[in-house]
Amino acid sequence: RKRAETSKKPTDPETVHSDVLAKVEFNSGGNRGQVTALLAYQGLAWNLREHLMERMIATQNLWREKDPKFVYYLSAEFLMGRSLLNTIQNLELYEPYAQALKMLGYNLETLAEKERDASLGNGGLGRLAACFLDAMATMNLPGWGYGIRYKYGMFKQIIKDGEQMEVPDVWLTDGNPWEVRRPDVVFPVSFGGKLKKTVTGSHELVEWIPDEQVIAMAYDVPIPGFNTQNTGNLRLWESLPVNEFDLDAFNKGDILSAYNEKGRAEAITSVLYPNDSTPEGKALRLKQQYFFVSASLQDVLARFKKVHGNQFDLLPEKACFQLNDTHPTIGIAEMVHLLVDKEGLDWEAAWGITTKVFAFTNHTIMPEALEKWPVKVMREFLPRHMEIIETIDTQWQAFLEEKLSEMPKAEKQAAIDRMAIVHPNQWNKEEMLVNMAHLAVVGSHTVNGVAQIHSDIIKSTIFKDFHGVFPLKFQNKTNGVTPRRWLVFSNTDLATLITEALGTQEWMTNCKLLEGLKPFAEDAEFRKKWSAVKRKNKERLGAKIRELTGDDVDTSSMFDIQIKRIHEYKRQFLNVLSVIRRYNTIKAMTPEERKSVVPRVCVIAGKAASSYERAKDIIRLVGAVGDTINTDPEVRDLLRLYFLPDYNVSLAEVIIPAADLSQHISTAGTEASGTSNMKFQMNGSLILGTMDGANIEIAEEIAAIQGPDAKVGDGLFIFGVDAKDVPKLRKERKEFKTDPRWDEIMDMIKKGTFGNDKFEALVDSVNDMTVGNDWFLLANDFATYLDVQDEVDAMWKNQDEWVRRSILYTASSGKFSSDRTISQYAEEIWDVQPLAVA
Numbered sequence: 001r002k003r004a005e006t007s008k009k010p011t012d013p014e015t016v017h018s019d020v021l022a023k024v025e026f027n028s029g030g031n032r033g034q035v036t037a038l039l040a041y042q043g044l045a046w047n048l049r050e051h052l053m054e055r056m057i058a059t060q061n062l063w064r065e066k067d068p069k070f071v072y073y074l075s076a077e078f079l080m081g082r083s084l085l086n087t088i089q090n091l092e093l094y095e096p097y098a099q100a101l102k103m104l105g106y107n108l109e110t111l112a113e114k115e116r117d118a119s120l121g122n123g124g125l126g127r128l129a130a131c132f133l134d135a136m137a138t139m140n141l142p143g144w145g146y147g148i149r150y151k152y153g154m155f156k157q158i159i160k161d162g163e164q165m166e167v168p169d170v171w172l173t174d175g176n177p178w179e180v181r182r183p184d185v186v187f188p189v190s191f192g193g194k195l196k197k198t199v200t201g202s203h204e205l206v207e208w209i210p211d212e213q214v215i216a217m218a219y220d221v222p223i224p225g226f227n228t229q230n231t232g233n234l235r236l237w238e239s240l241p242v243n244e245f246d247l248d249a250f251n252k253g254d255i256l257s258a259y260n261e262k263g264r265a266e267a268i269t270s271v272l273y274p275n276d277s278t279p280e281g282k283a284l285r286l287k288q289q290y291f292f293v294s295a296s297l298q299d300v301l302a303r304f305k306k307v308h309g310n311q312f313d314l315l316p317e318k319a320c321f322q323l324n325d326t327h328p329t330i331g332i333a334e335m336v337h338l339l340v341d342k343e344g345l346d347w348e349a350a351w352g353i354t355t356k357v358f359a360f361t362n363h364t365i366m367p368e369a370l371e372k373w374p375v376k377v378m379r380e381f382l383p384r385h386m387e388i389i390e391t392i393d394t395q396w397q398a399f400l401e402e403k404l405s406e407m408p409k410a411e412k413q414a415a416i417d418r419m420a421i422v423h424p425n426q427w428n429k430e431e432m433l434v435n436m437a438h439l440a441v442v443g444s445h446t447v448n449g450v451a452q453i454h455s456d457i458i459k460s461t462i463f464k465d466f467h468g469v470f471p472l473k474f475q476n477k478t479n480g481v482t483p484r485r486w487l488v489f490s491n492t493d494l495a496t497l498i499t500e501a502l503g504t505q506e507w508m509t510n511c512k513l514l515e516g517l518k519p520f521a522e523d524a525e526f527r528k529k530w531s532a533v534k535r536k537n538k539e540r541l542g543a544k545i546r547e548l549t550g551d552d553v554d555t556s557s558m559f560d561i562q563i564k565r566i567h568e569y570k571r572q573f574l575n576v577l578s579v580i581r582r583y584n585t586i587k588a589m590t591p592e593e594r595k596s597v598v599p600r601v602c603v604i605a606g607k608a609a610s611s612y613e614r615a616k617d618i619i620r621l622v623g624a625v626g627d628t629i630n631t632d633p634e635v636r637d638l639l640r641l642y643f644l645p646d647y648n649v650s651l652a653e654v655i656i657p658a659a660d661l662s663q664h665i666s667t668a669g670t671e672a673s674g675t676s677n678m679k680f681q682m683n684g685s686l687i688l689g690t691m692d693g694a695n696i697e698i699a700e701e702i703a704a705i706q707g708p709d710a711k712v713g714d715g716l717f718i719f720g721v722d723a724k725d726v727p728k729l730r731k732e733r734k735e736f737k738t739d740p741r742w743d744e745i746m747d748m749i750k751k752g753t754f755g756n757d758k759f760e761a762l763v764d765s766v767n768d769m770t771v772g773n774d775w776f777l778l779a780n781d782f783a784t785y786l787d788v789q790d791e792v793d794a795m796w797k798n799q800d801e802w803v804r805r806s807i808l809y810t811a812s813s814g815k816f817s818s819d820r821t822i823s824q825y826a827e828e829i830w831d832v833q834p835l836a837v838a
């Protein structure tokens with residue numbers, strides 16, 4: 001039977017209006033005479049959901065029929081943000097929807113703010129996964145995301161008396177129209193228990209008898225592509241008890257234990273771990289990881305078997321799994337478990353298939369961020385998987401014995417020990433650990449870093465030995481961001497101006513065409529329009545600052561922005577030090593001298609991991625310094641410093657288009673890539689940064705567009721030590737003489753100039769060289785940082801040149817579209833081809 005025609009693409013406002021009203025009535029039980037903002041938002045969302053579902057079904061039907069190779073992007077985090085405007089604009093329905101809403105008495109942009117961000121991620125890694133889904137859908141690539149439907153996402157940050165407080169993110173209370181619950185897509189996931197072994201001849205059969213089981217239920221989140229019918233899918237798993245509750249206990253009046261099983265099961269997908277860069281060693285985190293990976297692999301294998309029966313040797317032609325950092329790495333052991341224990345394959349066949357279907361992305365080299373699970377914990381919760389990992393490790397070490405047989409014995413043994421998957425804890429030799437990164441490298445056909453410098457660094461540091469063994473396994477895939485969310489939709493005026501200039505909107509899916517803006521940089525009329533758009537975006541951010549802080553800011557000031565997770569390596573502290581220096585300089589000036597000062601509004605935003613005290617100190621310092629400066633009548637017209645609370649995707653969408661200058665100032669060699677730097681570049685914000693992560697490639701692109709004479713770094717404000725010098729400088733820190741301006745600022749902070757606090761621990765962390773501090777070399781980079789800040793001011797005084805550069809930034813940002821990144825993954829790692837709905 002032909003499927004009922006639910007909806008043609010509604011292009012007239014009247015149809016949209018009546019469709020939305022129908023949703024208000026029949027879905028939300030609202031009164032069409034009194035459509036509140038929340039009802040209007042919901043009516044709109046439920047209406048759009050139907051269009052999305054229709055497209056998703058068409059896409060899945062086509063893919064089922066043609067059976068192409070799929071990529072499955074396994075990630076513990078997807079930082080999606082809001083969906084309403086993204087959906088409307090991806091479907092190119094802005095006009096009719098905006099007008100239909102007017103008929104209801106609402107403005108679309110205002111209404112969009114009713115939606116809560118889906119903050120199912122910490123930062124860069126989670127947002128990258130979201131941008132990748134957007135690119136995959138837009139490029140018609142057969143692929144799904146798989147992750148966790150956290151009941152509580154990233155905590156909301158509240159600043160109370162200057163201090164960060166964490167409030168649970170209750171994002172589901174109003175319901176979530178963007179997901180479809182799938183009670184029919186359920187898989188059991190087991191934990192604990194013991195192993196039963198039966199030996200028949202040389203063959204050993206292992207049966208895992210778990211003592212805990214939960215149910216994974218699927219929720220599908222349709223992912224619209226831009227300017228295509230194709231709609232992808234993000235499948236998120238919720239954990240549920242096998243029995244809603246224990247009736248027996250309930251009948252005996254033991255209500256608490258009746259709810260016990262329910263509580264324990266639901267705890268697994270209850271909350272996102274809010275730590276980036278230091279893994280929580282808690283068993284619940286391991287359970288989360290195994291839970292979503294097991295459900296995902298079972299789901300993929302079930303679909304595969306429907307088509308190909310048990311011809312598992314075909315699996316590598318039909319499926320590949322990208323591991324987003326080590327978080328889903330237990331999938332390697334789970335694949336072996338499913339193929340050997342459930343499907344009856346022998347070990348060699350199962351291992352061969354496994355290594356052909358997994359690929360691994362590393363996102364950090366910070367030693368404390370590399371996940372290592374105690375064998376004891378792993379054995380308790382996943383006894384069969386622990387045994388599989390031990391077998392993989394044994395075989396791996398035997399392989400290395402062979403491979404390295406030329407080496408002298410002691411040297412060889414040392415290399416094997418360094419590459420072991422299971423190894424002693426270096427701080428406590430009694431404890432054995434499973435090194436998840438090592439398992440990921442051994443079990444994957446490809447390993448990649450996320451920017452060129454990072455991919456080079458991992459080959460010579462954390463994976464040096466592995467690189468010696470498998471040089472061809474290692475690749476680079478420089479990150480990218482979706483130009484739709486981060487330019488077209490969040491900076492609509494700039495997008496319109498670009499389209500006008502280029503005479504086509506094709507650049508939205510072919511970002512290299514942005515290069516066509518280059519001649520416009522020389523056009524004074526165009527530059528005027530370009531600045532007018534920036535000014536309007538600054539008004540919008542100004543209004544936001546007023547809403548969040550109560551203060552008015554002058555939008556003719558330079559907007560100087562640093563937004564990202566708060567971390568010592570990202571050096572927000574260094575930024576504050578230069579703001580204090582600027583404050584001191586202005587204070588020391590005569591009124592006449594002050595007339596030449598470039599007025600700046602400095603903005604810092606970002607969350608600190610709840611247990612990261614040093615990061616929380618930095619937030620307090622920003623607030624305290626801001627309070628001093630912003631209330632000083634001599635200074636407040638020339639300098640402001642604000643910490644904006646609760647940085648998230650939606651706030652970024654307002655901040656980034658309004659930036660004149662953005663700061664990406666990590667110690668060289670520490671920021672794997674960075675992705676906001678790309679968003680700022682696209683939006684024509686000049687960059688002040690170190691030669692780190694993707695900054696280097698951004699600088700290369702900006703140099704390239706200026707012609708053959710330009711050097712890398714021209715057009716940006718680059719400072720600081722080179723990555724290659726960092727190890728040596730760290731060793732020499734004890735002898736380092738600090739700049740007098742540094743000492744002056746440190747004295748001010750220590751005297752309690754800012755707030756009632758002396759910030760002792762924070763100050764010590766960059767000064768007390770005897771205890772091996774200032775690991776991130778703030779003192780080292782301080783003077784050149786101040787110098788480059790002066791260059792910024794000088795450039796600002798030449799607005800023609802500033803705006804010229806701004807245009808060239810956007811013009812040269814094409815490389816950093818996630819479309820480019822994803823097509824490289826598709827060609828060089830996944831081997832998947834586009835398949836578009838006609």
Ligand code: 26W
Nearest residue numbers: 124125276277279363364450672673674675
């Ligand atoms: C809980 C353990 C843990 C450890 C590391 C959680 C999350 C991480 C990630 C590595 C944190 C993260 O988001 N890393 C960032 O990934 C981005 C996308 O590739 C890069 O652009 C950033 O440079 C990197 O810090």
